[in-house]
Amino acid sequence: MKRLHRTHLKSRDGIIYIENPAINQLGWATHGFLTRQSGVSLPPYDSLNVSLNNGDHLNHVLSNRMRIAKAFGFENDRLILLKQMQLDGIYLLNNPLETEGTLLAYDAILTNLPHQILGIQTADCIPILILDEKKKVIGAVHAGRQGTALEITRKVLRRMKEEWQCSERDFLITLGPSIGPCCYEIDEKVFLKEWEPFSIRKREGKWMVDLATINIAQLKLEGITEEQIYRVDLCTCCNSDLFFSYRGEGQTGRQLSFIGII
């Protein structure tokens, strides 16, 4: 597994983001793990909030989305965002969406169509971007505690194999910024036994959980090797200058991670 850090931060038209050089090398995909910086939203959404569902002003969010689209050179109406449900629903985008602004109630979206920008909004949960290097298929996944418990990332890989005959050895998988085991405490009531190797019991009834490592372990069960996995190794809660964190801040914004076929 290769780790991406602050040294991988880039800027495009003033938008700060982290990119995976291995995706750029493919030459047919655009992507970015955006930060909270360089937008127009005011506290507590400062400043590049892309979510309309947390109390921010509509025109600030739309302005942020437009700045992002302009910086990365895609049409604003090509950005597809999901109404993330904390479940394991997977949407297969086989035709360009006709109804602009409709939020699809899913936690993952897959396509092989060009010019469709698949976006995931997070503030602690893991945004995961997946490509099949040979079949030119892409996927964007939202994996929080519940999605991880439902093994949504494994289900996405299986679906890509079913739909496009993807082979596990051709996947390139990048986990974006998420809350680390340093800051993510959960109650024993929602803790799963199989997470024990990746967690620390902090005190009675409380566990510190490493969701990213659990997802990586799930990927390996699907035949994915270390060399195919990249991880942005920055905790959203510890790095509050760069990222929104729900655990850290409560009322706050959501950062965008996206991927598209050029």
Ligand SMILES: [Zn+2]
């Ligand atoms: Zn932390």
